[in-house]
Amino acid sequence: MSILVNGDTRLVVQGITGREGGFHSRAMLEYGTKIVAGVTPGKGGQTALDARVPVFDTMADAVEQSGANASCIFVPASGAPDAMLEAAEAGIGLIFCITEGIPALDMLRVYHVLRHMGIRLIGPNCPGATSPGQAKVGIIPGSIHRPGPVGLVSRSGTLTYEVVQVMTDAGIGQSTCVGIGGDPIVGTSFIDVLDMFNQDPETEAIVLIGEIGGDEEERAASFVEREVRKPMASFIAGRTAPPGRRMGHAGAIISGGAGTAESKRQALEAAGIAVADSPSHIPDLLRAAGVRG
């Protein structure tokens, strides 16, 4: 019925007593996510979220005592790489890193260590993932979702919410929505998530939200051409972006004529994926591909 997160997710939140961590942990809990532990060094033995969640000093303690199987990181950029490694060492197999602004060379080392350990990292600089009606991990507002058959994967934050909202308003529900993050080095690629959706029997169609910069969308398109037989729709942000300028996300930059919205659109269309001019056209493209809702 979903990928990555569901009713069996037992989440530990790293940075649970911080402003962001506390706010979003509460929203996750209200959505039904099982938060079994929090970690803030120096606050072990305390509780968080109205005494509903025990807080530990270290990830090792938290995992051992709570049986957590996934982690969500709200630690500031200076400490986030270490937080990811700490989660990995503690035996967590699925890590969501929400933190933005992590230096790329730090991320490069963490990426390769986690990959070597066989750990699934989503992010950094990502909004997380929601499986509507089951669980949400991260910062995507729970209220915009509706359970259903469409999987969504995106490099953006609020643009993801925009697309989810138009789908929900049109009566098209989602199996899982995943934001993979806008940084140059992220743990999970479009292809990784497309592969998961492709194998998930409850996901009947897939929406891919891309943006300018890099060649992730182009490579996703060639993967789809080879492997994916489920209907798809897409939107690419940044048609009007000037070359050579970093558009907010560290990864969103057109350089040397590569990474333009047009080249991505062409690659996706060549792979048989309908590309919308506006997020609001995505429901129509899905309906045209036979998606019921």
Place this chain on the structure above:
Amino acid sequence: MKLQEYRSKEILARYGVPLLPGETATTAEEARAAAERIGGPVVVKAQVLVGGRGKAGGVKLAATSAEAEARAGEIIGMEIKGVTVRTLLVAAAAEIAKEYYLGLILDRASKAVTMIASAEGGVDIEETARTNPGAILRVPLHPLIGLQAHNVRRASFFLAIPADLRSVFATTVKGLHAAFMDSDADLAEINPLVVTPDGQLLALDAKIVLDDSALPRHPDLEAMRDLNEEEPAEVQAREAGISFIKLDGTIGCMVNGAGLAMTTMDLVKLAGGEPANFLDIGGGAKADRVAAAFRIILDDPNVKAILVNIFGGITRGDEVAHGIVEARQTLTRDVPMVVRIVGTNAAEAAEILQAAQLITASSLDEAAAKAVAAAKSAPSAEPAS
């Protein structure tokens, strides 16, 4: 953040990369004095971050110090792609027998710092990549152990570096790599790396681009930022914690989130208008940041309408609406404003906006269309302030 050539060379010099002596100058007299100290023929080079300065006449040879003064006088104050030249690098001139390209980039596709080498130096490497990809060697370096001797040998033999220069070539590659890693670069390149007729290996031009996310831990490098070459509005925005890029259109955009900000610009264009800027106000969207964003947008005299698009998630929509209404009262110039707030507390936000008689919209398409219509019916631009 891009560093000027002289800054990039300053860093590379610390890592043993072979360079010719050079000094910066901001007047023709300083250029003459620099040329006298250096002795012999010099090159006078405009220090600008935009490409194509050579073609624009910003790089000139001078045989004598008097000539250096004259050339400097021509180059200082020159406009290159909209940037006024204020600083020159006066460097000893070299004769060139052979030119190479040597660079390191953070390659996100291969998830590695990648060494790039080509025997076709002195030209745009991206152009070579298109026209003659076989002339380029790409070596992804190991992410955990970094540059190894065999990586250096591979580049050395690929470029057919003369045997007696292999050692200094190795020093150059290792220096470039150490500089890249220590300064948290996205790109560090020497172009051209040359061999002179008398058999010296020298870095004649260099460029370093730093990872913005790592700048907080490099205050010494942050201090190398060239504010002269940034849009004043972009500097102001950065200080306010706003991501802003100025464009040429008439519709100012204020959005939370980079992807949604780009989408908003795209939809303005699709509705027949032109965006005046990219602006990501970030998470939270507090009242003071909203006010700063409005000021920055309205400082652009081309702006005839503003489109605000906020998807409340972390942010409560009613708080943003209050912030907009408050900030609006402090604005120096009145332009039509289309506000769309969705997500958390959108209904409360709508009431506040309507009470303040702002134009509202529920969908992004509708908001873009209304902003374009408002800009078209607005009177022609008045001078700012």
